[in-house]
Amino acid sequence: MLKNVGSNWFLMLVTAVTTYLLMPFNINKLGTENYGVWIIISSLTAYLFMLHLGTPMASVREMTQAIATKDHEKLNRVVASCAALYVGAGLAVLVLGLPLLWFFETHYVVAADLKSEARLTFVLAVLQTGLAFLATMPYAIFSAYEHFILKNWLMIGQLLIRAALNLVLVLWYPGFLSLSILMLVMSVVELLLCWGYVFKSYPEIRPKPHHATMQTVKDIFGFSLYVFLMVIGSQLAFQTSPLIVGYFMTNADVPSVAVPNALMLILTQFIGGIAAVIMPVATNLQSLDKSHELQAVFLRWSKVAVAVSICACLFLIVFGPAFLKYWIGNAYATASGDVLQILAVSYLIFLPARGVAMPILMGLGNAKWPTIATLISGVLNLVLSVWWANTYGLLGVAWGMAIPNIVLAVALTFLACRELKIPLRTYVAQTVPLALIGGISLYLLLALVSELWHPTSFFGLGFAGILTVGLCGLMWTEMVLRNDAHLRLPRVSDLLRGRFA
Template sequence: MSEQHHDSAPGSSGRTMAWGALANWVAFAATLTVAFFLAPYLLRRLGEARYGVWCMVEALLAYFTLLDLGLAACLVRYVARYHALSAQQELSRYAAAAFWLYCGAAGIVLLVSLPLGLVLAPLLENRLDQADRLLPFLLLMFGQFAFTLPLSVFPTLLDGLQRFGQKSAVRLGALVLRVSGIVLVMETAPGLTGLAVVLSLSQLVEHGVMWWVVRRDLPGLSLSWRWVDRTTLREVRGYSRDAFLAMVAGRLSGQSGPIVAGLFLSAAAVAHYTLAYRLIDMGKNLLRAATTTLTPAISQREAVNDREGLRRLFLDATRAVLYLVLPVHGGLVFFGHAFLNRWLGSSSVADASYPVVLILSLTLTLGVAQSVAARVLYGVGQLRGFARWALLEGAAVLTIGLLVASFWHLMGLAVAVAIPNVLFCLWTIMAACRHTHTNWGEYWQRSCKRPLVCVTLPLIIWWTIGPIPAEWQALMIAITTGLVPYALLVLLCEGSLWSFRSGKHARHGVLRNLTAVFRGRS
């Protein structure tokens, strides 16, 4: 198809993608900022043991999210595709299929909630250093997940439509409500049940408002059962099966640590591992939040057969995220211990968590670069190999973790996560290069070379500064001392790249004009 058709596709312009990525990133950055400050706050108010139980239940609920069945990834791709082609009926078919499949999954959650809660409650209560009734807490957490599962079709629809600004505004409003409720509960009657009540109410409000936004923006959308047919279900199953396997792998690699630590170590060890893992995960997710906006854009380019635009988007987006993640990675290595000490307000917790941070940080830069590559595979629907390699990674993480946790403790768990993840990230990047017809030399030149050269400047500065005290002011001064010259160097490098490209385009324009003149004379 022509380039003109591509440019006219809804939400396909570079400016729209940039604003969408910014809106998504702002909302996610706000969520991470809140999580950053809530972690030590909840640790103090709940105590290490109850906070460890909270982390274990969150890890269990992360496994429950497998009941998404890969439908969200499938829906984003097909909504973006059919919205670009103005096929309203096809859009309704996929949305209705996802909604009713979610309803079935929610029914499964409700059926298993009570027996699972009756089994888990006494096991977790034995790990607490004080009497606490956990069954109401568990039932509330399972119940809110079941009721919000069908409603999750609406934020997914907003992703597919690239309505990232509207979705982010709703998320920020719900975040304010959630934080206010958590602080109120923790200051009056700190406990896990009150925490579950606040989380449940805020989730229902957030998804309910997103339902209203979708109904306003897509008045013709119908989720009626009559739209669900075998053909649509077959297509959904074909795509979502691989996305589901990738989700299983993600839960195995990401959530096995707290559960294995809880089985073989102690509730306090769960808290130490989880805090380290979350710090690395925050760094990854802060940048991944912007890359998620690439999936519908890639699907649109694939729908109109804009292969060169897809390839350029992959390379440029990778270079952009590397510019952002590399100084974060370096900062964690140089200032991670002082940061943990000041953040958590406990030198003993920082001593236990920092070695885990160092090992897990090996996955940070590659993990963020891999997220761009994964968006390519999701956007073009090439998930079979990705899902199977991801599942292999998750199985390796769980197996190695079970083998080494009893004698290598937290360090062993960190190694069990880091090594398989690094290998999987490299495979994913290679797969995206293959699907975009990009060789390793071009990937290095256009995506990796400049960020890696630029980041050497702040690393040298931070190495010269040496150890610093665990104070916010000292941390901010040291970090800024490296980041300011780094930002200037990045602007200089990207400015020269832009100037070269602009000059190249100008030279091509001059040649075209001269050719036209000579042709006119002849």
């Protein structure tokens, strides 16, 4: 399990590096105004991807059960039925893309000389979304087989190809049209590459049209409806802020919230490296009636997620504005830096619940209440962001995103503890007190370092990151997780004395 999580984290590292290189490159080449238009188009068309109706997560659960019982007939029924759903969803995207294009052109201001390019960019983005359903389905198959390392290497290869093409296309034509062409080309490559690998490596997967049945679709929808509603909540929470900023402010203001949000999404994906492994594990342990092992998995990985979240978020809280100044430019140190710090505070609490509690609940098939909680959180995010955008500007949008994250984290943790029959006070006692002491101590140390020394260069910020990780590792191995019942890590003091075996 640790190897799979590690491969997921390596994928997130590659994602972070490509984002680190490409985001300032694209902003500088396109300009803040044009890049803001691209973010708005991406955020709008991302809503069309919700037409998968929660099928990817539901299909992983159904296929995992079929693989565990070696029921190849059921496996092909699930694959064929999902493929049929995705074809229908792709056609629906093409139809719904037209009114969404009208909404974009009537509610957002684009320079007159760029309107035709923006329209073509939007159309290509819609086509890419329609193809993305079938293109991403093989990843659900890899997850169901728990072949996470294979899945991640394929995704890493595509990330590197996408990064190279991004550089070439934007240098050739520095406009948002280049980015939409890039996304469409990569969806076609992904479709051909991943499905070709599936048919070559999994001989038991040979779906035929007759395998697609209404009963299988109903079984998938019974679970995926909740996932679909959950996706709506997540979409409102993570993809709506650029639209709000672009509507109430200007296109040039959009990157000021999109850049910090992108960093937090990378952290979410990093923690998602745990979630992607835990969900099928939870399904398997439930099938084998190993509830005590599942409780141990929940507590162990919650502690890991808390440690990772505190380390990453405290770095962003203390050194985030300086990082943005070096990474993107001086203009992003103040407004974007404040947004980043607000979001990082909320993610201290949100990430462990999102990375562990959520996949445990979904893996056990208990999607109703997590879905309701996520949907309420997304609606609250939208309402607060719109309400505070006019009064407080970018900071109002940031708080509108942060507060619902904290509420959702508390709700998910409570639901997971109840489902696993772990008293909430037990969970809190085992994960919070020592982590809180360690986190406060780490923050004070980093704040002192920041006051005495203001890193501004690549090497300075890199050293600050290494220092943060080192101090966090020391704090957690020597104090927070010392003699922990669920997670044994080598202590630095033991390593120095050569006692750890």
